[in-house]
Amino acid sequence: MGKYSDIFFDLDRTLWDFETNSRKALEQIFRDFKLEEYSIELAEFVEVYQRINEQYWKYYRLGSVSKKELRRLRFTKTLEHFGLRDSVLGEKLDGAYLDVSPYQTVLLPETKTTLDYLAGKYKLHIITNGFEEVQHIKLSKSGIQPYFDVIVTSEKAMARKPDSLVFNLAMELAKTRAMDSIMVGDDLQTDIEGARRVFMDQVYFNPDGVEHNESPTFEIKELKELRRII
Numbered sequence: 001m002g003k004y005s006d007i008f009f010d011l012d013r014t015l016w017d018f019e020t021n022s023r024k025a026l027e028q029i030f031r032d033f034k035l036e037e038y039s040i041e042l043a044e045f046v047e048v049y050q051r052i053n054e055q056y057w058k059y060y061r062l063g064s065v066s067k068k069e070l071r072r073l074r075f076t077k078t079l080e081h082f083g084l085r086d087s088v089l090g091e092k093l094d095g096a097y098l099d100v101s102p103y104q105t106v107l108l109p110e111t112k113t114t115l116d117y118l119a120g121k122y123k124l125h126i127i128t129n130g131f132e133e134v135q136h137i138k139l140s141k142s143g144i145q146p147y148f149d150v151i152v153t154s155e156k157a158m159a160r161k162p163d164s165l166v167f168n169l170a171m172e173l174a175k176t177r178a179m180d181s182i183m184v185g186d187d188l189q190t191d192i193e194g195a196r197r198v199f200m201d202q203v204y205f206n207p208d209g210v211e212h213n214e215s216p217t218f219e220i221k222e223l224k225e226l227r228r229i230i
């Protein structure tokens with residue numbers, strides 16, 4: 001019997017390939033709204049949107065725009081880049097993007113083989129910041145929902161990682177303790193610091209080799225390394 005009985009996973013960018021899925025969703029709305037008829041080119045549309053979206057998330061984190069403004073403006077500003085001033089279309093694109101995104105099914109490399117390997121040995125769970133319905137659609141459409149016992153979203157917990165409330169609720173529902181558990185996630189603040197606050201060991205999933213000064217219990221570049229370390 002190993003040290004751990006329960007493994008808690010983050011979802012976005014840890015198992016579910018957020019970047020690829022986001023691009024696929026953008027491609028779908030581009031086609032659905034026939035944006036080529038406005039002389040917009042797909043590759044440039046994706047590139048411009050991603051740049052503007054990133055910029056607005058930065059403003060959001062600094063507190064200079066609200067979530068509502070971010071959602072209202074990121075597509076409208078993208079259209080403006082192409083000389084199209086149409087905030088109604090911009091908001092429609094945002095709604096459509098949020099609708100189709102969770103239905104994308106691309107997982108990060110080795111997600112299923114790793115979960116297959118771990119499933120017989122540990123109880124697996126999800127702790128994710130996100131909306132209940134959206135995160136459940138992602139899990140079920142990508143085919144990994146059956147691997148997980150407890151799924152805690154920030155909406156369900158009424159708090160967001162790194163808040164200890166979220167981790168404590170997840171452990172309570174999983175009927176486990178921090179000393180028997182480990183958290184796997186790609187975010188040093190929400191996942192790693194969050195787990196540390198409740199004295200749970202952590203695996204920092206760092207595929208891009210981001211430099212940092214934190215000291216997670218373990219650090220991996222690929223999910224399959226989990227087999228080796230726990």
Ligand SMILES: [Mg+2]
Pocket residue numbers: 010011012013014185186187
């Ligand atoms: Mg994540």
